[in-house]
Amino acid sequence: xxxxxxHKGSKGPFRVYSPASLGxxxxxxxxxxxxxxxxxxxxxxxxxxYLSELESGKETEQLKRILRVLRQLGVRMTLDEAxx
Amino acid sequence: xxxxxxHKGSKGPFRVYSPASLGxxxxxxxxxxxxxxxxxxxxxxxxxxYLSELESGKETEQLKRILRVLRQLGVRMTLDEAxx
DNA sequence: GTCTTCTGTCGGCATAATCCGACATTGTAG
DNA sequence: CTACAATGTCGGATTATGCCGACAGAAGAC
Numbered sequence: 170x171x172x173x174x175x176h177k178g179s180k181g182p183f184r185v186y187s188p189a190s191l192g193x194x195x196x197x198x199x200x201x202x203x204x205x206x207x208x209x210x211x212x213x214x215x216x217x218x219y220l221s222e223l224e225s226g227k228e229t230e231q232l233k234r235i236l237r238v239l240r241q242l243g244v245r246m247t248l249d250e251a252x253x
Numbered sequence: 254x255x256x257x258x259x260h261k262g263s264k265g266p267f268r269v270y271s272p273a274s275l276g277x278x279x280x281x282x283x284x285x286x287x288x289x290x291x292x293x294x295x296x297x298x299x300x301x302x303y304l305s306e307l308e309s310g311k312e313t314e315q316l317k318r319i320l321r322v323l324r325q326l327g328v329r330m331t332l333d334e335a336x337x
Numbered sequence: 338g339t340c341t342t343c344t345g346t347c348g349g350c351a352t353a354a355t356c357c358g359a360c361a362t363t364g365t366a367g
Numbered sequence: 368c369t370a371c372a373a374t375g376t377c378g379g380a381t382t383a384t385g386c387c388g389a390c391a392g393a394a395g396a397c
Contacts, residue, residue, distance in 0.1 A: 213321040237297040
């Protein structure tokens with residue numbers, strides 16, 4: 170992947186309201202970090218194919234359940250850079 | 254639970270870094286909304302016993318996987334009131 | 338004290354999620 | 368064009384999960 174990005178991407182924050190939006194955010198931060206799916210998958214200890222599906226917004230029951238709870242409570246989930 | 258809370262609780266935001274912290278946040282917002290587990294479970298379409306375990310911070314693989322990915326990316330997850 | 342409501346927790350079962358490997362597709366560089 | 372890297376996607380086997388029902392404990396009202 171030759172896309173050389175020397176700029177610390179400071180996009181976001183990302184609002185998470187669905188599996189798809191979570192996937193979008195993860196992909197954004199992964200590419201901003203200059204990582205491939207294979208690299209991140211290994212770092213996080215999971216299968217690359219699973220990460221691919223996660224970024225694609227694959228709908229899973231557990232995630233949808235949690236998001237339903239939060240929606241009913243009027244709570245919003247946000248992802249942003251920790252920026253240590 | 255007769256704790257009548259007419260006040261719109263404005264605590265938070267909550268940082269989510271583990272299943273336990275997610276549970277804490279959910280419990281906080283649920284009680285702030287004056288809801289019982291049974292009520293919220295019905296609203297969200299899930300079992301009350303599951304919601305109880307969720308609030309107790311039961312560790313599930315999927316949630317831990319997602320949190321691992323975010324940690325590796327240096328991304329933080331935050332919950333706060335939508336405050337429509 | 339009793340009655341009631343809310344919550345924690347357990348086991349068994351149906352099914353949903355993940356791993357693993359493989360192959361197809363896409364994009365980029367040369 | 369070829370070659371390579373990254374990603375999408377698909378079965379099948381294994382594992383994890385949530386539902387369901389039930390019971391027990393805690394806390395409050397009376």
